[in-house]
């Protein structure tokens with residue numbers, strides 16, 4: 182029995198939809214990661230960072246994994262790396278971010294890994310798709326849907342959504 186974890190995906194460069202879909206499928210293809218369910222994609226204005234960046238597409242996925250927290254971080258970074266490689270462009274804004282939002286009930290504060298993710302509880306671009314995927318979800322005992330309502334908004338974008346996966350897994354997710 183693995184651990185349930187929630188991962189946040191974000192992209193604001195290139196073919197953002199294709200990047201998010203590719204990332205979800207690559208995570209699902211990992212031998213020690215099972216994709217349980219996925220949120221729809223939401224659009225949001227960039228939070229922080231330099232001015233003039235394009236809008237983001239964000240989504241979250243729930244996975245079950247036998248990887249350790251650092252093993253899962255590494256798997257996320259491998260997926261990021263694959264999408265950061267742009268042969269024609271110099272280093273620029275990233276095409277893909279994959280963050281660990283929660284890993285079971287674990288609390289960890291290491292130099293390279295903090296879970297739950299430090300800023301997840303205030304980021305609408307994480308909380309809104311998470312609540313859409315799992316209306317009953319909690320983050321450190323608090324309702325994710327409630328946190329999503331209290332977070333800063335998506336910058337005037339959304340709530341129109343785009344499916345992340347061609348065919349969403351059945352509600353509840355554990356159809357095996």
Ligand SMILES: Nc1ncnc2c1ncn2[C@@H]1O[C@H](COP(=O)(O)OP(=O)(O)OP(=O)(O)O)[C@@H](O)[C@H]1O
Nearest residue numbers: 254278279280281282292293294295296297298300
């Ligand atoms: N929960 C986490 N998920 C992913 N990376 C994390 C986490 N906690 C700490 N990190 C560390 O953060 C680093 C990634 O920083 P990065 O430059 O991607 O931050 P960012 O995505 O720009 O900002 P933010 O952390 O606010 O999302 C990684 O090297 C990783 O070691």
Ligand SMILES: Nc1nc2c(c(=O)[nH]1)N=C(CO)CN2
Nearest residue numbers: 191225226227228237278306
């Ligand atoms: N809307 C939005 N803003 C961001 C995002 C993101 O994924 N979506 N990621 C960031 C760095 O992780 C910084 N700002």
